[in-house]
Amino acid sequence: MLNVIGMILSNWPIGIAILIAVILVSIFGGFGFKGGLTSVRIGGFSRKRKRSCGDCVLMMMGKREISDNKRDFIQRNILKDQMNFVEQKLIQVQTDLLSSYRQTLKTHRTIEDDPAEETKQYRLYQGLLSNSLCTVKDEIRRSFKENGFEELSGSEFSNYVKNKAQALYAMASTHIGDQYPYEKMIVSWEIRQQDISTNYIHKIEDACFEVFQHAKDIKRYARIQLDKINDDLVGEINDFVQRNEDN
Numbered sequence: 323m324l325n326v327i328g329m330i331l332s333n334w335p336i337g338i339a340i341l342i343a344v345i346l347v348s349i350f351g352g353f354g355f356k357g358g359l360t361s362v363r364i365g366g367f368s369r370k371r372k373r374s375c376g377d378c379v380l381m382m383m384g385k386r387e388i389s390d391n392k393r394d395f396i397q398r399n400i401l402k403d404q405m406n407f408v409e410q411k412l413i414q415v416q417t418d419l420l421s422s423y424r425q426t427l428k429t430h431r432t433i434e435d436d437p438a439e440e441t442k443q444y445r446l447y448q449g450l451l452s453n454s455l456c457t458v459k460d461e462i463r464r465s466f467k468e469n470g471f472e473e474l475s476g477s478e479f480s481n482y483v484k485n486k487a488q489a490l491y492a493m494a495s496t497h498i499g500d501q502y503p504y505e506k507m508i509v510s511w512e513i514r515q516q517d518i519s520t521n522y523i524h525k526i527e528d529a530c531f532e533v534f535q536h537a538k539d540i541k542r543y544a545r546i547q548l549d550k551i552n553d554d555l556v557g558e559i560n561d562f563v564q565r566n567e568d569n
Contacts, residue, residue, distance in 0.1 A: 487530035
């Protein structure tokens, strides 16, 4: 091979031109040019490079990586979407309970009660309620991380949510009751509990049902999306393999 290259280089510059042409043919498979009535072609472009096993593996890995990224994005956002709805409902519950408390203050105030003291007690209850709802939110988040509730349906799901609502209410009530003053309060804790039990407990239960139903829907929809991603990946791989077998 070295002798051939030496012979070509000895006839410079024609030899160097031929050597360049040989290199181009070895890399690209051939090339050609045409000028006037003369047409020259070296090698051939019709030869198709056959895909190697390494190429196939890289393409498969690329498709798998895209699918994995889609799955990770969906899974990361399940809890986020669930908790966004929870926060909306907790704000609604907090607004209703604060409005109720203010109305109860007006109902039980006397001439001797100082307006500044009434405002102080309202803000105290507001802080206690806010802290208790943060505790409730943490417990709901923990419940969402548990697997299985989204599989329940009908009476099983209703009973699950009802028990969960009672547990959450007991948690919040205990949290507030442990810190609620028992002296010099316009609205005693007993009066407040009775008011909620009579007028607002059903709203709290309805909000809890909406929260868990929405979380269930999000989890099921995410599962449908994940299954579709898996099916699409299998379909792409099968098509890819079939095309290469045909070629």
